[in-house]
Every structure is written in structure tokens, then in C-alpha cells.
Amino acid sequence: MKPTDELSSALFGAARSLPTELSLEEVETLFLNPAPVVLPKVKRWPHLKFWFMFALLVSLLLAYFSLPFSGIPPQLSAGFPVGLTGQPVEDAPFPPQPQPSKKRTTAVNTKAVAPLPVIPTRLAPAFAPKKMSAPATTPKPGSSTSASNSRHNVKADFQMPAALFAGGYTKLKSGLVLTYTEVENGPTHLGFLELTADEQQLIDRRTSDQVTIERAAGSLLLYGDRKEGDFEFLPNTTYRDRLNKRAWGDAAAPLGSVVVVTTNNTKNVAIPAGPRVSVRPQDQIWFRYFTKDIDDNYLALLRRAGYTDQDLMSLWKLANAMIGYDRLDELLKLLRAVLTDKPSLESIASLKYEEDALRKLKARGERMTFEEFQRTNYRPTIIQALTGVIADSTQSAAWRETHDQKWSTDLPGTVTKTINGPSRKGKVHLKGNFKVRISKDPDLKEVVVYGPDKVVEAMKQKSRLNTIKLINKRKQETIYVDMPVGIHWTWKPGRKINISAKPGLR
Amino acid sequence: MPAPTDKQRAFLTAYADCHDDLLRYCTTVAFGKCDVRDLVQDILLTAFKHFDNIEEGKLLHYLLRAARNRAISLGRGRGCKTEELQERSLERLRAKGASPDTLLDVEALYHALQRLPEKQRNAVVLFEINGLSLREIAGIQRCSEASVKMKLSRGRKRLRELLTERPRHLSQVLLTAKTILL
Numbered sequence: 001m002k003p004t005d006e007l008s009s010a011l012f013g014a015a016r017s018l019p020t021e022l023s024l025e026e027v028e029t030l031f032l033n034p035a036p037v038v039l040p041k042v043k044r045w046p047h048l049k050f051w052f053m054f055a056l057l058v059s060l061l062l063a064y065f066s067l068p069f070s071g072i073p074p075q076l077s078a079g080f081p082v083g084l085t086g087q088p089v090e091d092a093p094f095p096p097q098p099q100p101s102k103k104r105t106t107a108v109n110t111k112a113v114a115p116l117p118v119i120p121t122r123l124a125p126a127f128a129p130k131k132m133s134a135p136a137t138t139p140k141p142g143s144s145t146s147a148s149n150s151r152h153n154v155k156a157d158f159q160m161p162a163a164l165f166a167g168g169y170t171k172l173k174s175g176l177v178l179t180y181t182e183v184e185n186g187p188t189h190l191g192f193l194e195l196t197a198d199e200q201q202l203i204d205r206r207t208s209d210q211v212t213i214e215r216a217a218g219s220l221l222l223y224g225d226r227k228e229g230d231f232e233f234l235p236n237t238t239y240r241d242r243l244n245k246r247a248w249g250d251a252a253a254p255l256g257s258v259v260v261v262t263t264n265n266t267k268n269v270a271i272p273a274g275p276r277v278s279v280r281p282q283d284q285i286w287f288r289y290f291t292k293d294i295d296d297n298y299l300a301l302l303r304r305a306g307y308t309d310q311d312l313m314s315l316w317k318l319a320n321a322m323i324g325y326d327r328l329d330e331l332l333k334l335l336r337a338v339l340t341d342k343p344s345l346e347s348i349a350s351l352k353y354e355e356d357a358l359r360k361l362k363a364r365g366e367r368m369t370f371e372e373f374q375r376t377n378y379r380p381t382i383i384q385a386l387t388g389v390i391a392d393s394t395q396s397a398a399w400r401e402t403h404d405q406k407w408s409t410d411l412p413g414t415v416t417k418t419i420n421g422p423s424r425k426g427k428v429h430l431k432g433n434f435k436v437r438i439s440k441d442p443d444l445k446e447v448v449v450y451g452p453d454k455v456v457e458a459m460k461q462k463s464r465l466n467t468i469k470l471i472n473k474r475k476q477e478t479i480y481v482d483m484p485v486g487i488h489w490t491w492k493p494g495r496k497i498n499i500s501a502k503p504g505l506r
Numbered sequence: 507m508p509a510p511t512d513k514q515r516a517f518l519t520a521y522a523d524c525h526d527d528l529l530r531y532c533t534t535v536a537f538g539k540c541d542v543r544d545l546v547q548d549i550l551l552t553a554f555k556h557f558d559n560i561e562e563g564k565l566l567h568y569l570l571r572a573a574r575n576r577a578i579s580l581g582r583g584r585g586c587k588t589e590e591l592q593e594r595s596l597e598r599l600r601a602k603g604a605s606p607d608t609l610l611d612v613e614a615l616y617h618a619l620q621r622l623p624e625k626q627r628n629a630v631v632l633f634e635i636n637g638l639s640l641r642e643i644a645g646i647q648r649c650s651e652a653s654v655k656m657k658l659s660r661g662r663k664r665l666r667e668l669l670t671e672r673p674r675h676l677s678q679v680l681l682t683a684k685t686i687l688l
Contacts, residue, residue, distance in 0.1 A: 297567055
């Protein structure tokens with residue numbers, strides 16, 4: 001027998017000779033009166049340590065194998081680029097890579113390859129239905145209706161929602177002048193879309209032929225370059241239906257309630273020709289919802305001002321009056337400061353022309369009801385009138401004196417120079433210390449500039465009539481300009497321009 | 507303690523013949539894994555529940571099988587530490603009159619048995635400690651006698667190796683780990 005066998009035999013013998021751990025009596029007691037089994041406490045995460053270590057190991061391995069290979073082992077690169085002087089030698093330039101020959105024709109080389117026929121593509125907005133149709137032709141400026149009609153005649157597998165309006169656009173500094181027709185062979189309408197900073201960037205930094213300006217009321221698809229091109233307006237039918245369902249949309253606009261500005265020319269910048277009643281008032285109103293960006297924020301502003309759902313049924317009138325968010329905010333603040341009661345939305349639409357009167361009342365610290373405001377018809381009380389007359393007469397006399405002495409030998413208000421060029425244009429930039437008087441005479445079709453001959457002459461020379469920009473280099477000189485109705489005003493942000501209507505100026 | 511019923515009395519009578527074998531087996535398989543008291547109580551209650559279905563003379567087989575399975579189950583959820591359980595078991599044996607030398611030998615044997623594969627350990631314990639025949643072991647393990655013989659042979663061989671094996675030094679363990687990793 002091997003010693004190991006002896007050992008194991010001895011050990012087994014010891015195990016066999018062991019007394020039992022529990023006697024028979026103890027076992028009987030256990031059986032007859034069993035103690036509650038103390039089950040081992042179940043661990044909530046029995047293998048937590050294992051899995052933690054496993055995850056750690058795996059992550060370490062992954063990190064090890066995913067480390068970027070430096071390429072050159074340090075022992076090879078260390079000390080290698082050292083010259084005889086012991087100074088580090090500059091890295092030798094890489095051998096020149098073979099450059100592609102300029103004569104080589106590539107797919108991008110438009111000179112070598114004949115241009116492929118361009119098929120206009122349209123990015124569908126988020127609200128567009130799934131079924132879409134690709135347009136067959138690019139819409140032409142001024143013939144939007146026919147273009148869109150021809151597009152609808154094309155049989156395609158999918159169909160795009162019909163454009164509400166289509167036409168041409170001209171990019172100005174901060175907005176787009178839009179020309180479009182309501183009906184085929186109808187008069188061309190003029191519209192203006194003020195762009196936000198983001199939208200301007202989108203157009204200025206465009207990389208493709210098409211840019212989409214999306215707002216709550218719809219999308220404006222622009223095909224063209226940074227200056228001009230064609231546009232299509234696709235309404236957001238979901239949002240339109242939602243508003244119309246609550247009678248806040250365009251459905252309430254009756255025929256004859258919407259007036260649009262027409263134009264005779266569509267090239268370059270359109271010149272307003274005169275007002276005309278829209279034959280598609282509801283679509284026109286919805287287009288104004290878009291141009292003035294009437295969205296939920298707009299509604300929230302009105303709600304904060306205390307207007308109820310019932311009041312919002314006249315929301316279309318604000319759109320019709322082309323009152324945007326900023327203008328509405330300003331107007332509401334004025335009204336809150338002057339009026340003791342809350343005017344209706346319809347009244348706000350009309351009060352936008354009375355901002356000057358409201359400002360004066362606010363400056364005087366007067367408060368009144370809307371009815372009183374209407375009854376006074378913006379006329380001051382007797383005492384105010386007297387003081388106003390005195391003040392006005394004093395100012396007028398001083399102004400006349402100055403005018404007579406320095407500016408002109410003519411009577412005050414006499415037209416010294418008439419600039420015919422930009423008068424019909426849609427937009428005027430004024431720089432400098434201007435005093436501008438806006439005439440509300442609809443017959444006035446020209447921009448009339450009052451001021452000394454020198455100033456007016458200098459302004460004529462400096463101004464670019466084709467871009468409708470009046471530049472007054474002599475900022476200390478004050479000139480007065482009359483503008484036709486419907487003209488769009490923009491000025492540089494931060495530049496203060498006093499707009500005043502002096503009595504007796506004309 | 508309530509008086510036992512007839513069925514309980516009959517069960518205890520039948521159990522008395524199996525007591526020594528079961529306890530030795532339980533002490534071996536439960537060493538360091540679970541408490542023998544819990545194991546025995548659990549087995550007896552289960553056996554009593556199925557006592558009517560157990561064939562006459564097969565109670566020991568049933569109890570041993572149950573002890574094996576139950577020890578594995580209890581061993582999975584270790585409520586106590588191994589050292590604590592081992593100490594508790596040895597303390598009970600010491601209280602029953604086991605000499606310290608015997609306990610030292612037995613502890614070494616139990617440690618070596620714990621390192622055997624489960625089937626081999628079972629065969630070795632039943633044959634060497636409990637003194638069961640090959641046929642009885644084959645009946646308990648529900649396998650052939652030849653299979654039991656093979657397990658016994660391999661178990662003994664492995665046990666000899668384990669008993670004569672020198673304890674590993676830490677440097678050897680590290681060297682082995684390094685070799686595996688590299």
C-alpha cells in the first residue's frame with residue numbers, strides 16, 4: 001500500500017469513527033418540533049461583484065484595443081531627427097503627392113461636362129402630406145398662376161399641396177418684396193416680407209437653389225439666388241384648420257374687406273401702383289398671417305393682454321392691418337398707458353394709425369376711455385388746445401423764421417425739390433438726422449423732400465435712386481420727406497429717426 | 507413538545523436505521539456550505555411528506571439523494587461565511603467527544619473532498635465514509651456499478667493528489683496568471 005493510500009485510509013477511518021453531529025434525539029426533536037428554517041438572506045444583486053469586475057475588464061480591454069496607433073514607436077522616433085550639430089532637424093517635407101490633372105474631367109467640373117438639365121426640387125415642409133408631386137417646371141416670375149396650373153397638369157406619382165400664391169421675389173436688405181397674382185392674367189400684387197436675422201442668414205448663406213422659410217402659417221419656397229428669384233407660398237393647412245376651427249383664422253374675412261397694393265412692373269423692385277380689392281380675401285389674409293408671422297406667441301400676447309377666445313375671432317383684422325408681433329406689443333403698451341379700458345381687436349387695427357396721438361397723450365400723462373378717445377378725435381381740450389396752439393404757433397414761427405433764413409426764401413412747406421425716382425419705390429432708407437413727415441394723402445405718389453438746396457442736391461447725388469436709398473451725409477441738417485401711403489419703412493437698428501407731423505408744414 | 511402521531515412515529519422508527527449514515531453524509535456534504543441542522547430538518551420534513559410513496563427499505567436512498575440535492579441548493583445561497591459554518595460543525599463534533607487530532611484530520615479530508623467533482627465526491631463519500639456497497643451507491647445515484655467504480659477510482663486518485671499537494675505560493679499563482687494572460 002502506498003503511503004498516500006495509507007493517509008487517505010487513515011483519514012477515511014477518522015471520518016467513519018466520528019460521532020454524528022446530531023444525536024437521534026436531537027433529530028427527533030427537530031422533526032417533531034421543527035424550528036423555523038433560517039433561510040439565507042437573498043442578496044439583491046448576487047453577482048454584482050462579478051459583473052462589475054467583468055464590465056471593468058471588458059472596458060479596459062476595449063479601451064486598450066481602441067487606442068489609436070501612433071504609427072512610429074517611440075524608440076524609433078526618439079532622437080532620430082538630430083543633425084550633426086545636435087540641433088533638431090526640421091521634418092523633411094513629404095514628397096509631393098500626385099495632383100490630379102486640371103484637364104481631367106470630373107463630375108464636378110462643369111466646364112468640361114455639359115450641364116445636366118435641372119429639375120426643380122422642392123423640400124416639403126413638415127406639415128405637407130405624404131403624397132407629393134414633383135413640379136415639372138420652374139415657376140416664372142409674374143406668371144405664377146399659369147406655372148402652377150401647368151404643374152398641376154403634370155401626371156406624377158405623388159402630389160404636393162397647391163401653392164396658395166406664387167410669383168417673384170426681390171431681396172432687399174432686411175426683407176423680400178414679393179410680386180404675385182391672385183388670378184390668372186390678373187393684376188400683380190405687391191407684398192413685403194420682413195425677414196428675421198436667421199431667415200436672412202438662411203438666404204444669404206444659401207448653398208442650393210432653393211431655400212424654405214418656415215413659419216407657423218406656412219412655408220415660403222424661394223427658387224433663385226440671393227437677390228431675386230421665384231417664390232411659392234405653401235400654407236400650413238393643419239394650423240389654418242386649427243385656427244379656423246376656433247374662428248380665429250381667415251374664414252371670417254368677407255369679400256371686399258381686404259385691400260392689396262398692386263404694381264405695374266415686376267422687374268427689379270416693384271413700384272406700387274395703387275390699392276385694389278382682393279378677390280381672394282381669405283387666402284390673402286392667410287398670406288398676411290404668414291408675412292406677419294402670426295403664431296401661438298402672437299395669440300399668447302393677446303391673451304396676456306386680456307383678450308378672450310371671443311375677441312380672437314377678430315384676429316384676422318389685425319392680420320389685415322399688417323400688425324406684426326412687435327408692432328402689436330408696442331401698440332398694446334401704448335393703449336395700456338393711455339386708455340382706461342380695453343379696446344377691441346378691430347379698434348386696435350384702426351388705432352395703429354393713431355400712434356402719434358397716443359404717444360402725445362401718453363407724454364401728457366392723460367388717460368381716458370376708448371370712447372372718449374374716439375369722441376375727442378385726437379383733438380386736445382380747450383386748455384390743451386390753447387396751450388398747444390401757443391406752443392405750435394411759437395414753434396411754427398421759430399421754424400418759419402429758421403426756414404426762411406437758412407433754408408429757403410420760399411414759404412414754409414413749399415416744395416423745394418421733388419425726387420421723382422424713388423417716390424414710387426416700395427422702400428426708403430433714411431440715414432442721418434432726419435425729420436420725416438409721412439403724408440397720408442393717397443394721391444401723393446412721390447417722395448417730397450424739404451430742405452435747403454445744398455442738402456437736397458447733395459442727397460440727390462449721394463442717393464441711389466434705383467435702390468431707393470436716401471442718404472443724408474450732413475447729419476446736422478434737417479430735412480423733411482413726404483412719403484406715399486403703403487410705403488415700407490426700414491432704418492438701421494439703433495439709429496434714431498424722429499418721425500413728426502408738424503402742423504402747417506405743407 | 508407535542509406527542510407524535512402514528513405516522514410520525516412510524517417515520518421516526520424507519521429513520522432510526524438511517525440516522526448514522528445520513529448524519530455522516532450530511533456532515534460531509536454540508537461542511538462549509540450550510541448548517542447540518544437546517545439540512546437534516548429540511549430533509550426529514552420532505553421525506554415525511556413523501557413517506558407514503560417511499561418504498562420500504564429505500565428510505566436511506568431517498569434521504570441521501572435529498573441531502574445531496576438540498577445541500578447543493580443551500581450551498582448556492584450562502585447566508586453565512588464558509589469558515590463560520592465549518593467552525594460551527596467542528597464545534598458540534600467536539601462537543602460530541604471527537605478528539606482534536608481526529609477533527610484536524612477530518613477537516614483536511616473534508617477540504618480535499620470539497621475540491622473533488624461533485625459526482626466523484628458523492629461516490630467516494632458514500633463508499634468510504636458511509637460504507638455503502640457499489641450496488642447501493644449505483645441505486646442511489648441511479649447509474650451502473652461500473653460507473654460508480656470509475657467515479658470511485660478517479661475520485662480516489664484525485665483525492666490522493668489533493669492530499670499530497672503542496673500548498674501553492676503566491677508567486678506561483680501570479681506566474682500562472684501571467685502565463686495565462688500573455
